[in-house]
Amino acid sequence: MDWPPSPDRSFASDNAAGAHPAVLEAVAAANVGSALAYGADRWTSECEDAFRDLLGDVTTLLTVTGTGANILALGSLLGPVDAVVCSANAHINVDETGAPERILGTKLIDLPAPDGKLRPEQIDELAHYLGVPHHAQPAVVSITQSTELGTVYTADEVADLCDTAHRLGMTVHMDGARIANAAAALGGDVATLRSFTIDAGVDVLCFGGTKNGLLGGEAVVYLRPELARRAMYLRKQVNQLASKMRFVAAQFLALLTDDLWLQLAGHANAMATDLYAATSGLDGVDHGAPPQVNSLFPALDAALIEPLRDWTFFYDWEPARRQVRWMTAWDTTPHDVGQFAAGVRAAVSDGTSGEN
C-alpha cells in the first residue's frame, strides 16, 4: 500500500511543538529598553499578580526548566534527612537523571502506581518509618498532574492524599508540567484548577508552561506562601534564576491572558481524543481506555512499530510490552491527526498483507 505523506507536526511529544504566536509577540513586546535583571522588572511583578488572580494568595517564582522547577519546589520542602514519596514512574524518579538525589541529597521512596497515581493508603503504610533514626524520613508526597501515564487525579483524590500527608506531618508537591491538560480534562475552567490544587490542600505546585506553548518557562507556585521563605535564594542556587527574567514572565503573562493556557491544553486533549477514535479498532493497534489528556499509549504489533516510526518518529514507552507513546500538542491540527491516522492504517495494511 502507498503511504501518505508524514504529518506536518510531530506526535513524539508536546515538547516538539514550538511556541504559540501570542507568546512570541509578548517576548518581542517586552524587548524594549532596559529592565533590571533577576525579576526586578514589571513583567515579573505582573506575572506574580496573574498567578494570584489564578490561585489566590500565593507566591510564585519562575524557573527556566521543568526539572529545575521540581528541584526548587522540593528543595523548599525538605530538611536534611527527609525523603520524597513518589510513584515509580514519576518524572522526578526516572526522567531527571537523579537530580533530586544529587542536588537536594534526598532519597526518593518510589511506590508502585500502575496507573500513575498514588493512593493514600500507600502513604499511610510508610508511617512506621517516622521517628526511626535508621530510615530517611518521609516528608513530602510528590504527585504528577496529569500523570506520566496520561491519567488525572480527581480533586477528591488529591484532597485525600493531602489529608493523609498532612495528618502524618508531610507536605504535598504537585508536578504540574501538564497541569493545564488536567485542568482542561477535569472541567476546563479556573475553578477546576483550584479544586485540585489549592482547595485540595496541595502545598507547592509546579505550573508547567513549556509543554503548553511557551518557548521555555515554568512557575513554582507556593500555595502556602510561608513555604517560599528561602525560595529566592534556593532558585539561584539550583541554577534557575534567569537574569533577563522579563522574557520568562512575558511568556507566562501571554499564556495566562484570556485563559489561553486552558484553550491550548483543551485543544491538545481534543486532538488526542480524535486520534484515539481514528486509530481504534485497527488490527495490531491495542488501545487501552480513551485518553484523558493529550497522550495515547497503544501497544502495537511488533511489525508495525519500526515502519511507522521510520515514517514519523515517536518514542517507545514499555518496549517489553511493545507499548509506544503518541502525543498531541497545542499546535496539532485535525489535518495532522488525519495524516497520522492514515499512516497507522497504512502500516496496519502492510503488516496484514505481509508486505513489511
Place this chain on the structure above:
Amino acid sequence: MDWPPSPDRSFASDNAAGAHPAVLEAVAAANVGSALAYGADRWTSECEDAFRDLLGDVTTLLTVTGTGANILALGSLLGPVDAVVCSANAHINVDETGAPERILGTKLIDLPAPDGKLRPEQIDELAHYLGVPHHAQPAVVSITQSTELGTVYTADEVADLCDTAHRLGMTVHMDGARIANAAAALGGDVATLRSFTIDAGVDVLCFGGTKNGLLGGEAVVYLRPELARRAMYLRKQVNQLASKMRFVAAQFLALLTDDLWLQLAGHANAMATDLYAATSGLDGVDHGAPPQVNSLFPALDAALIEPLRDWTFFYDWEPARRQVRWMTAWDTTPHDVGQFAAGVRAAVSDGTSGEN
C-alpha cells in the same frame, strides 16, 4: 542645578539590556512546526558546528543560565574529593549562592586577587595540598575572562596559568560570561579569542550569551572534547537541559553569524571608554585606570551616590570604599552615555554647591 532626564537605558548591568533584534528574529524563524526536543533538532546541530568553526574540534552543550553553565563545566572536571581554585571575587565564589558547593559538593579554595586575576605562583603554592588525605585536592583552576573587576587576562597570562595547572595535574575552566568583551578588548577577532582559550590551554570554556544580546542562553564549550564524556547526562541532572533547545540554539546562531558577538561586545566596551572620558576629572568621582571592557568601578563621594542612584539605578560594589559599578551594554548609545554623564555632572554640581 537642574538634572537632565535620566538615560533611556540602564547602566546597572549588561543584564538589564534586552535582546538584539537579530536574536529575536532567529527565534521567530525557528518557531516553525515541530522539532524534537532536548537538542535533537537542526538548529542545535548547526550551533555545534558554529562553535567548531569558531574554536576548532570542540564539543558544545548549550545551557539556560550562567550559573548552570559554570556548574556543568566544573562538574565535568571534578571527582569527589576535588576542589576548585578561584579568585576571592569570582562569580562562582560570591554570586552563585553556593551552587558549586551544594550541587557539586566541591570545595572552593578562594585566593586573593585584587585585580580579579589569579597568578601562576598562587597555584604552585597549593601544590603541598596534593597527596595529603586531609585536604580537598586542588583539581580545577577557574578563571573569569573578562574578570568580575573588569580586567582581562592576556593570552600569555592564561597560558602561564594553564601550564602551571597542567603541570600539577589540574585542569582549567574559564568562566566567559563576558568573554566577548575580553575578545573585543584584546584584538577583536576570532584569532584573539582562540589565543586566550584553546591555544592557551584552557580545558573547558563557558561562552556567555545572555549578557551579550541574547534573551537567555550560555554555551559550555569543551575545548578538550574527551572531557564531555558524561556531560549530556550531567546537563540534565543540573537542571540545564532545555526541552525546546532549538530556541536556545537559534539565538546563539544569530550571535555567531557575521561576528555579531564581537561587534556587540566591542560596542559595549567603546561606550564604557566614552563614559570614562565623559566623567573623568569631576570632583568626587575617583576613577581608576581606564576600562578594559564594559564596566567602570569609580569611588564616589558619599554625597553623590544616593542622588545619582535615585535618578538612575546602579549597584554598589564595595560599600566600605564607596565604590560603585557602572556598566554599559550592547545597546548603550552615545546618547545614553551623554545623558548619564550629564547626570553625574549634575550630582557633582549639587554636591559641590551644597544643595544636596
Place this chain on the structure above:
Amino acid sequence: MDWPPSPDRSFASDNAAGAHPAVLEAVAAANVGSALAYGADRWTSECEDAFRDLLGDVTTLLTVTGTGANILALGSLLGPVDAVVCSANAHINVDETGAPERILGTKLIDLPAPDGKLRPEQIDELAHYLGVPHHAQPAVVSITQSTELGTVYTADEVADLCDTAHRLGMTVHMDGARIANAAAALGGDVATLRSFTIDAGVDVLCFGGTKNGLLGGEAVVYLRPELARRAMYLRKQVNQLASKMRFVAAQFLALLTDDLWLQLAGHANAMATDLYAATSGLDGVDHGAPPQVNSLFPALDAALIEPLRDWTFFYDWEPARRQVRWMTAWDTTPHDVGQFAAGVRAAVSDGTSGEN
C-alpha cells in the same frame, strides 16, 4: 504457666553482643606508647597484610561504621550521574537514613527481591537506561552477603551477577556486614570466602567486623586495587578516618588470626539452627525454611508477640505479617538458646490456654 528466667544474652541483634575477649586483649596490647595517627602505624600495616593473606592482591581501608564502609566503597565506584542498583530491602536502601543519596548524591534503583537476592536478569532489564541522558546511569550493582533476609548467594550466583554487571560496564559492591556468616554457611574456610568474592568478580567488598565480635570496625577491601585510587581522601571526607587507627587495626588483626572470624560466625549460625529446631512445630510459631545464617524470621501469632518481647526484647520485621526477627551472635550459648526456646514455649502455652 510459669515463665523461665529471660536469657542472659539478647536475641535482638548480633549488634547487641559485646566484643570477643581476644579483641579486647588486642586493643590493650596495642595501647603501648605512641603511634602515628591516621593509619601510619604498624598495626594498620599488618592488618593490610592480613587482608592480602586472606583475599589476594587487595587494598584495604578500615572504617569505623558499617554505613561509612558502604559509603566509602560506593563512593569509590560512582561518577556524578551514576546510580546504584540494589534490592528493595538492602541496608543501604532502607537502613542508612538516605546516606548514599545525601553524601554521594547518587540515586538508588531498588528492585524487588523477596528472598533478598538480586538476579542477573534484573540487571539486564536496566540496560535500556544506559546512554539515555534523562536517566541516572546504572553503574554499580550492590548486593548484601549474607542478605538482610538471612539468605546467602552461592558463589555461582554472585559470579553470574558480576558477569552481567561487567558486561554492561557496571561494577559490583558487596555489603558484607555479615560476610563471615555467609562464608561459614557456604563452606567455612577461606577458599569459600574467595569463591564468592574475588573469584566471583566482586569489585569492592565491605568486610564486616562489628557484628562478628569487634568493639567497632569495618574494612573496605578493594578486590581490584586500582579502584582505591582516591579512597584515602574519600575516607576522610566521609567521616571515616579514625585518628587512632591502631585500635581499629588491632581488633581486625585479632579477628583474622587463626580464623577466629570463621569460628565466631560459624558458632552464631549453629546457634540459629539450634534455635530453629528448638522452636519448630510450636503452635503459633510459623518458621519458614531453616536458617542459612544467624537469623530467624518467624511469623508469630498476634497473642505471642508482646508477652515474649516483654520477657526479652526483639524487633519486628514485617508487622503486617506479624513477622519478627530473632538473631544469634558470636556469644550466644546453648544455654541461651535453651532459655529462649523455653520462653517461646511458655508464651505458646499461655496463648493456647487463653491466659494471656
Place this chain on the structure above:
Amino acid sequence: MDWPPSPDRSFASDNAAGAHPAVLEAVAAANVGSALAYGADRWTSECEDAFRDLLGDVTTLLTVTGTGANILALGSLLGPVDAVVCSANAHINVDETGAPERILGTKLIDLPAPDGKLRPEQIDELAHYLGVPHHAQPAVVSITQSTELGTVYTADEVADLCDTAHRLGMTVHMDGARIANAAAALGGDVATLRSFTIDAGVDVLCFGGTKNGLLGGEAVVYLRPELARRAMYLRKQVNQLASKMRFVAAQFLALLTDDLWLQLAGHANAMATDLYAATSGLDGVDHGAPPQVNSLFPALDAALIEPLRDWTFFYDWEPARRQVRWMTAWDTTPHDVGQFAAGVRAAVSDGTSGEN
C-alpha cells in the same frame, strides 16, 4: 655531638598517644553480656547524664570521629542556602577534605585569622550578604577552642562573637576537639568550661575525647537542646552512629569521672610549657609566645629540621616559614620532654658546629 636516644613518646600530635588506662578499663567493664545497639544502653544514658551534670540542660549525641562530630553539629544548624563562617585555618576548612561542602552542601566563608581567632567585626562585615539571593547566606559562625594555632578564646571573646552572631540571626558552633586543653588553660575547672560555652552563648559544642585519652570518640553537645530535633537521624545519615555505642559511652564516662578530662589536658599543657622552657634561647629555634595549651609552633633553622625529624617525627606547619609543630599529649612525661629537648640541643649543636 652524640644524640640522645629519641623520646619514648611522640611529639608529632596528641593523636599519637594511646588511651588512658581508665578508659580501657571502662571499655572492658562495659563488655558484659548484651546491650541493645545504637545507644539504647545504660552507658549511653549515663553518659548523657554526665554531660548534663557538666553543662546543664543539654542534649548530647556521641560520634566516632572528630570530622563526623563537626559535620553532625553543623548539619543540625544549616538550611540549604546557608554558609558557615570560619577562620581560614579552621580544621573544617583545611583538614577535613571538604567534608562540609560534600556532605552538607554548604559553603565555607573563610576569614583571615592570623592567631586562629575570629573577631566580631569580621562577622558584622558579612551582614551585607544577608537577604541578597546571589549570596550563600551566612548562618553559622564556627570557632575552634582551643584553636588550630594553639591559642584560646577568652569567655568574653566567645560571648562577643555569640552576641554578634545572634544579633544577625546566626548561630555559633564550637569545634572543641581540644576543648579540655582550653578549659585547663583558662581556669581548670568546670565553671571555666561553662563560662566560654553555655554561659557565653555557644549553640552547639563538639566536645573532643580522642585527643584527650580515648581510644576514639567525640560528643556533640547541643547547648540549646531544641537544635537537636533532627540530630538522631542526621547522625546515622552522616555515618556517625556506632552500633555498639556502649563502648563509646563507657570511654566518655571514664573521662568525665573525677574531672579526668581536666587533669589529662592540664598535664599536656604543662608538658608543653616545660618543653617551651627547655628549648627556648637555643640558636635556630625561634619560639613565639609561650604556649597557651599543648602545642608549640617554633620556626627552625633549615638545617635543624630534617636531622631532628629523622630522630623523632613531627609535622611541618608552614613550610615557607620553616615553622613546625610540636605537641604534647596526656601521656607525655617529664622524661619525654627532657629527651626531646636534649635532641633539639643536639641538633642545634650539630648545626652550629657545621657537622650536619
